[in-house]
Structure formats: C-alpha cells, structure tokens
Amino acid sequence: MCSPAVLAQVRSTLSRRGLLGRSAALGAGAAIVAAGGLARPLVVGAQNATPVASASPAAGSLSGGVALGNFSQIQDLSHIHSPAFPMFPGAEQMAINVLVTVAADGFYKNQLVLDEHTGTHMDAPAHFVTDGTTAELLPVEQLVAPLAVIDISARAAGDPDAQLIPDDILAWEASYGPLPAGAFVAMYSGWASRVGDAAAYLNVDAGGTTHFPGFHPDAAALLVAERDIVGIGVDTISIDYGASTDLATHLTVLSVGKYGIESLAALDTVPPSGATVIVGGPKHLAASGGPTRVLALF
Amino acid sequence: MCSPAVLAQVRSTLSRRGLLGRSAALGAGAAIVAAGGLARPLVVGAQNATPVASASPAAGSLSGGVALGNFSQIQDLSHIHSPAFPMFPGAEQMAINVLVTVAADGFYKNQLVLDEHTGTHMDAPAHFVTDGTTAELLPVEQLVAPLAVIDISARAAGDPDAQLIPDDILAWEASYGPLPAGAFVAMYSGWASRVGDAAAYLNVDAGGTTHFPGFHPDAAALLVAERDIVGIGVDTISIDYGASTDLATHLTVLSVGKYGIESLAALDTVPPSGATVIVGGPKHLAASGGPTRVLALF
Numbered sequence: 001m002c003s004p005a006v007l008a009q010v011r012s013t014l015s016r017r018g019l020l021g022r023s024a025a026l027g028a029g030a031a032i033v034a035a036g037g038l039a040r041p042l043v044v045g046a047q048n049a050t051p052v053a054s055a056s057p058a059a060g061s062l063s064g065g066v067a068l069g070n071f072s073q074i075q076d077l078s079h080i081h082s083p084a085f086p087m088f089p090g091a092e093q094m095a096i097n098v099l100v101t102v103a104a105d106g107f108y109k110n111q112l113v114l115d116e117h118t119g120t121h122m123d124a125p126a127h128f129v130t131d132g133t134t135a136e137l138l139p140v141e142q143l144v145a146p147l148a149v150i151d152i153s154a155r156a157a158g159d160p161d162a163q164l165i166p167d168d169i170l171a172w173e174a175s176y177g178p179l180p181a182g183a184f185v186a187m188y189s190g191w192a193s194r195v196g197d198a199a200a201y202l203n204v205d206a207g208g209t210t211h212f213p214g215f216h217p218d219a220a221a222l223l224v225a226e227r228d229i230v231g232i233g234v235d236t237i238s239i240d241y242g243a244s245t246d247l248a249t250h251l252t253v254l255s256v257g258k259y260g261i262e263s264l265a266a267l268d269t270v271p272p273s274g275a276t277v278i279v280g281g282p283k284h285l286a287a288s289g290g291p292t293r294v295l296a297l298f
Numbered sequence: 299m300c301s302p303a304v305l306a307q308v309r310s311t312l313s314r315r316g317l318l319g320r321s322a323a324l325g326a327g328a329a330i331v332a333a334g335g336l337a338r339p340l341v342v343g344a345q346n347a348t349p350v351a352s353a354s355p356a357a358g359s360l361s362g363g364v365a366l367g368n369f370s371q372i373q374d375l376s377h378i379h380s381p382a383f384p385m386f387p388g389a390e391q392m393a394i395n396v397l398v399t400v401a402a403d404g405f406y407k408n409q410l411v412l413d414e415h416t417g418t419h420m421d422a423p424a425h426f427v428t429d430g431t432t433a434e435l436l437p438v439e440q441l442v443a444p445l446a447v448i449d450i451s452a453r454a455a456g457d458p459d460a461q462l463i464p465d466d467i468l469a470w471e472a473s474y475g476p477l478p479a480g481a482f483v484a485m486y487s488g489w490a491s492r493v494g495d496a497a498a499y500l501n502v503d504a505g506g507t508t509h510f511p512g513f514h515p516d517a518a519a520l521l522v523a524e525r526d527i528v529g530i531g532v533d534t535i536s537i538d539y540g541a542s543t544d545l546a547t548h549l550t551v552l553s554v555g556k557y558g559i560e561s562l563a564a565l566d567t568v569p570p571s572g573a574t575v576i577v578g579g580p581k582h583l584a585a586s587g588g589p590t591r592v593l594a595l596f
Contacts, residue, residue: 007426010544014553076438082583092409096583099413102428107548109425109586111390113411115397119581127407128305130400140374140593246308250405255312280578280591283417285380285394288407293578293591295438 007106077277077294079195079265081119086198086263088237089210091115116290122281123239123260127288128250133257135287142230142259146180147277147296148172149267153190156213160203162189163216163241169223176273179227184277186233188267189213195263203242214241217248224256231279233261233294261292270296305404375575375592377493377563379417384496384561386535387508389413414588420579421537421558425586426548431555433585440528440557444478445575445594446470447565451488454511458501460487461514461539467521474571477525482575484531486565487511493561501540512539515546522554529577531559531592559590568594 079085083093094114102108117123125132150172156162164187173179191212194200203211213236220239223229232239232253239260240249253260261279275298282290377383381391392412400406415421423430448470454460462485471477489510492498501509511534518537521527530537530551537558538547551558559577573596580588 007545007549010546010549011553014546014549074438074442076581078581080434080581080583094582102426107426107586109414110584111411111413112582112588113409115409116407128400128405136378140372143591143593144372144595247305248308248312251305251308251312255309278576278578278593280576280593283374283376283378283589283591284392284410285378286408288405290410291581293441293581295441295576295578297442 071276071297073298075266075270075275075296075298077264077266077270077296078120078292079192079263081291084198085119086195086201086237087115088117089202089204089208091117094118114291116282116288117262119291120261120263120265120294122279122287122289122292123250123254123262124281124287124289125254125257125259126286128247128254132254134285135259135281135289136283136285138259138281142182143279143281145182145184145230145277145279147270147275148176148179148183148185149188149270149272149275150185151188151268151272152213153188153268156189156191160211160213161241161243162213164213164219165216166219166222169219169227172272179223179229181228183227183229184231184233184261184279185223185229186261186264186267186277187213187215187235189235190268192235192263192265192267195265201237210238210242212236212238212242214244215239215249215253216241217246217252220249220252224252224258229258231259231261233264235264235267237263259289261294264294271298274298369574369595371596373564373568373573373594373596375562375564375568375594376418376590377490377561379589382496383417384493384499384535385413386415387500387502387506389415392416412589414580414586415560417589418559418561418563418592420577420585420587420590421548421552421560422579422585422587423552423555423557424584426545426552430552432583433557433579433587434581434583436557436579440480441577441579443480443482443528443575443577445568445573446474446477446481446483447486447568447570447573448483449486449570450511451486451566454487454489458509458511459539459541460511462511462517463514464517464520467517467525470570477521477527479526481525481527482529482531482559482577483521483527484559484562484565484575485511485513485533487533488566490533490561490563490565493563499535508536508540510534510536510540512542513537513547513551514539515550518547518550522550522556527556529557529559531562533562533565535561557587559592562592569596572596 083095087093092115097111099109099111122135124135126134150164150168152162152164152168214234215232240247275296278295280293381393385391390413395409397407397409420433422433424432448462448466450460450462450466512532513530538545573594576593578591
C-alpha cells in the first residue's frame, strides 16, 4: 500500500482533472445524456447466453432510466447489522474495529469479529447436521428462487407465540396457486419493525424464554416432504418460534439439505407471489451460515 | 437454546418419521414427481408484480428441471475464502474459530475474525474517500447490473504488469456494442487460476512490489467520465495493477461513488456481454467493503 502522502498527491491531481466528488459524478452523467449517446437501458431478464451487439434499446425499457425488463423493482430484504443488532440469547454481539482511516492512513477499513449467526443470515444444513452441507457449498441454483411470502402478521400482532401452520400454506396456495418448484418460503409476521429494539425483538419473559413467531414444525414437515423448496425464511431471529423447546423446525429443514434465513427485512414490501429472491449467502470455508444479502426482484 | 439431549430426542423422532437424511429428501422429491403434482418450474425473468395463480408451467421451461426463463444459467463469481486466502500484503488473514459443534452442543457455528477486504470482496467509496458512501448504504439498484467482461488474459499471460487500457474498452464496444447504462465492468486476466497459491497470486518481487494485472487509471477515468457504470471488478486482488505506486484507479472509481469488486472468480465462464451480475455486497454498519457473494445470470 502506498503512503498517505502519495494518495493525497493523487487526490489533488484527480481533483484538478475534475474527477473527484459527487458533483463531478453528476457532471459526467449529464455529459453522457447530452452526448445522446452510449447509455443503454439495463434490461434484466432479457439477456442472451451468447454475446450480442445490440446498439438499440430493448423494447419496453424506460427511456433514459434503468429498466429491469420483466423486473421493475429491486427490494433489499437484509437489515444493516452492527454491534447493536439483536443476537440470539447467549451469542456475542459483533464488533467492528477500525484498522485504518483515510485521514491518518490514506484509506479506511475495519476488522470484523462476529458470530456467523449475526444480522440477516443463513442457517446452512451443517448448523444442525453432522456432515450437513456448509453454506459455501450449497448449489448456486438454490440461491435464486421464486419467493413466496406467507403473512401471519394479523395473528402475530395479538400473539407473540403465533406459528405459521400447514393451513397458512394451504391458504396461500388457495390464493396464489401451488407453491412453485424450488421456492423459498418466507414468513411475514411484522416482527422486523422491532429490530431496532433488541428487548422487543427477542421478547424474553421472566423465565428466560423468548417469544416471537416462527414456522410450526408441522408446516416445515409439509414443505420438505410434500412441496419442493430450497429453504425458508423469517423476519424473526429463528425459524422456530421463540418458545420452542426442541427446535424441531430447524432440524426438519436443515436435515434434508434445505437452508433457513433469519432476521429478514421488508417482507411487507414485496408481493406474496411472483417475486424472485436472490440469496447472497456467505462463502467462507466450513460455514454453518453467515450474514447474507438478500434481494427480491419483481 | 435447548440442550443437546433435547435435540438428540427430536432427531430421533424425525428419523422415525422418515424426515431425516439425504435419502429422505430425495424420496420426497420423487414423491412430488410421482404425484405429477405441485412442482412448478422456476422461471426467473417471467415474474409478475401482481400475484398470479399459474398452475401450468411457463412456456419454454425445462421439463422436470429448473428453467430460468430468459436466464438459463447461474454462475458463482465468488471464491471460497478461508484463513489461507491471499490477502493484500500487510493485511491479516481471516480466522474461523469454532464456537460449538453438533457432537458436543447439538449445533455448530463459528466466530469469524476478518479484515473487511477478504476473499471476493467489495471496495466501497468510503474505503478511500472521507464521507464516501459505505457499502451498506449503496443504492440497491447499483447491485444488479449488466455485466461486461473485458478479456486481457492473452496479454497478462506474458506480462504480470499488464493493465486494462482505454483501447481494451473500445475494442470490447466494437465487438459487443456500447457499454450498457449502469454496467459493471470486469477485467478477466486469468489470475483467478493462481488464487490457491498466495505467492503466485500476489507475485511479490525481491523489492516487495506486487505484480498482477489491473485497470489502468486512464481506463478508469474513461469509464467514470464517459460511460455510465456502477462499478468495476477484477480477478486479481486490486483494481489497480500490482505495481501501482499511487492507486489512482481506486481513487478515480471510488471518489465518484462507484464501487470495486476484487478477487472475482470464474469470469471465463460467463459471456463477455449479455449477463446480469448480482452483487450481494456486505451490509454491516459503516462498511468500507466486505466479503461479497457475486452471481452472474445469463
């Protein structure tokens, strides 16, 4: 790495060339538009596997903007995690330790110290299963999936021990049709609104038991035995409900090679059916899970 | 968390119910096929924003398999990172510390200790710019982009100091048309084949200087000033070439709010034009960058 003095010199040179700063960036954008020119709309979902030389915009794209073809929206389903993010009782909060700063060193970076099960994160099969698949080895085809969101928020609003039961799955199918093959099935309970308050998110009673919604083991059993899923997700901190004494949903899902995603965000902003979820799971060695960037396209 | 004894009991119960193990999972899949039933092909790129009740497979889908609609392939562009993964000289290797195991505790997880700039990772604007955007705050629209792969591997094979220059961008455009708006531009140098050998990947000379390919600052300046990009990526450990003394490419790209992705994998397996890249960037607080799951759809 070069010295702060050298970096400062380069900054100065770039600044003279008009390349630094947000205003310069906006200026560059304006220049492209003014040139009438090279910009071409992004059309997700209209790509070819073979190289194409398409100079003309694809049909249906937004003029001058970002058109996503069959997708018109991208929604982030991951929370920002930090040392304040709620952790499962007994697990350590993450630490973010500043290593260097732009002011002192010319660049900025941190060291992260974290439990794999921090923030919006994956539970890989290996989290509960000896010789189960670790997160980095899950087939990549399982990370792009049709998203089904099952809403139990009305029940959860009055009962923190509410569980997603088989009837909720059947009711979803009655409305939207059979669960698509390879689906990722998410429970929306409304719990994400509590994530900024660890006490409310974990909801621990005087006896030390957590109370928040999750998948009933019978619903998990239905999904793995009678449907075709890649995994399940929740907007709470565990795919089992908080008062579970046996974590049977974890075992049911993970023991057949499926994965879980916990502490999902913004599930109320995506359609119950029809979105595609992209699961940017962790890729470190021997991962029992890890922080995961989850995006929904619809 | 419940005790190992309780978990063992649940495992035993689930096993009797035939829900445990890979064979059970395969059996469940076979049952779905035999029932002729509920499975429905995944059609990425053919989703609607409104709920649909489509019981029949979409046209063009693969029979019995996963059809991706306009996308037929998913390619993982991230390496597995580990304590052995090459780090920029001076940076610490990551540590993976086992916290609990299935055998002893009923479940398995690790603590991770890592420099943000580990593995296939993002450099956010804040990595080099005071008050620059941190990774978790990058607009999510910048994480889904048309992917352009520019191949300089022939030159890099004979010259570890090879750089991607403006003429390489123009040559790509001559073949494939203007860079699409909002593109993510990746350099393929062939360097990913060295990633298992840190000495070869970093290629440090007797004087301590690294030698590997990167983007020439003039190419970076062309992209940010005369094209419309979200970021650039490389299959080496730095968007600047290894012998850079001023890291001018970092400064040019990051100072205008674009991002870099370093240590990309498998760029030779995706088309030079026409793929869409999904950048599963880090989402922890104040991130200068971090491990990133990068997928290409085409």
